Amino acid sequence: MALEHLFQGSALNAVDGKGRVSIPAFLRSVIERRGDSRTIVLAKHEAFSCLSAYDPGYAALKHSKLERLLEKEETNPDAQLEYQQRNLMAFAATEEVPYDSSGRILMPPMMRRKGEVGDFALFLGAGETFQIWNPELLLKDPRIPEDLKDIARFRLEERRA
Amino acid sequence: MALEHLFQGSALNAVDGKGRVSIPAFLRSVIERRGDSRTIVLAKHEAFSCLSAYDPGYAALKHSKLERLLEKEETNPDAQLEYQQRNLMAFAATEEVPYDSSGRILMPPMMRRKGEVGDFALFLGAGETFQIWNPELLLKDPRIPEDLKDIARFRLEERRA
């Protein structure tokens, strides 16, 4: 499952009063090269207090992986339940949102809450996916390398000028 | 067997006095992309106390999945019986209902009872299918991951404001 186009780079964008955010153009270009959808899938990150985002095709890929796993263990009742749970997490706990012609999404209120995203959204490329952070939360997280925090600090400074 | 369009996302909609419920637009769009039917098939979920729903075309697919399962275990006599049971469940114990121009179905009384659906219906995307829950029942089910219950709680809160 080596994806050809990977998400990379960082940006800090504003969330406006209506809850709209521009998806950085360099991330959008990856989405559109992977498939031609102009939509992103949002999910709570499983480890960090941020959101995880990817293109719809990647979601389908994750799904088929789950399916194949299930078929191997079809007779095992425990596997059935675990499959149900993971499947629900993958699809019920995510939201698919289209971005408009200017590259903005309307951040769904539930996701905004889950990711604790305020007036600014920090976008971080993470290869197969990208992340959306409340920059302050990233700075506070002890698990985040200092070099990465420097990037966040730089993006924040850039704004104030 | 990989379906192109998958059910994703969540919503909490009201069931009115006549027993009508709006199928969330984002689920309807998947149904209409899979085939052009404007109807859904309802069934009792095999594991959870909720309803399972999908487009008519998916019923056929489910049938072939069952068949394949049978072939794998045809030496096992118990499997034969299980196949008969599950096949009946898949076809006799389901109801096909059309939704109107505003996207509402009239929830069949039997299904409403089977799923114990009250004044609110929680819709959960599950990839190939979606589920319809009484939100209170989902919150009580120990097999449901906490993250998913958070979603149910959020949807319930959203309403009260």
Place this chain on the structure above:
DNA sequence: CAAATACCCACGAAAACCCATTGTATCCCG
């Protein structure tokens, strides 16, 4: 005829859409 269902319209909130402005990086040509 009664009860259930299908059809119709209507409203408020939210979301999608359109247009305009600003700032920044890029290009082009003198």
Place this chain on the structure above:
DNA sequence: CGGGATACAATGGGTTTTCGTGGGTATTTG
């Protein structure tokens, strides 16, 4: 090489459309 023109990105604001929902009326069906 410099400076103006150009293209695109991010953002603000207004308008239109859609969605979920309530309620009424017709129509079918047993």
